[in-house]
Amino acid sequence: MQNKSKKGFTLVEIMIVVVIIGLLAAMAVPAFQKVRATSQEKAIVNNLRQLASGADQYFIEFGATQVNYGDIVGTDNYVKPISPVAGETYPTQISEGTDIAVTGSPLTNQPSVDF
Numbered sequence: 001m002q003n004k005s006k007k008g009f010t011l012v013e014i015m016i017v018v019v020i021i022g023l024l025a026a027m028a029v030p031a032f033q034k035v036r037a038t039s040q041e042k043a044i045v046n047n048l049r050q051l052a053s054g055a056d057q058y059f060i061e062f063g064a065t066q067v068n069y070g071d072i073v074g075t076d077n078y079v080k081p082i083s084p085v086a087g088e089t090y091p092t093q094i095s096e097g098t099d100i101a102v103t104g105s106p107l108t109n110q111p112s113v114d115f
Helices: 011-062
Strands: 066-068 093-095
Touching: 011 066, 011 093
Parallel strands: none
Antiparallel strands: 066 093
8 A cells, every 4th residue: 555645735724724814805905095095194284284384484475365386386486396195186376364175185084274
């Protein structure tokens, strides 16, 4: 009689490993999406705060009550160029004493900054 070597994994063992990996992935994906959305929201709010700060500086320097986006955003202006994080668009004109908000963001909360 020959002794057969029983090295390797059975189909049941492999299926159990696949199921465990699937369960771990099913738990990780929603958590990752939540962290991603929170990160995007914080980046947008940070961009809005930079816009508000740049607008404040412009208002103080020029005594204006309104400023166009292009006057404060740019390589030589108050705020470095802002790239959309989640497809949002920023206001083209900012008025002193009003909220600055984004539009077109896929996030559930539409971020805004009191100004």
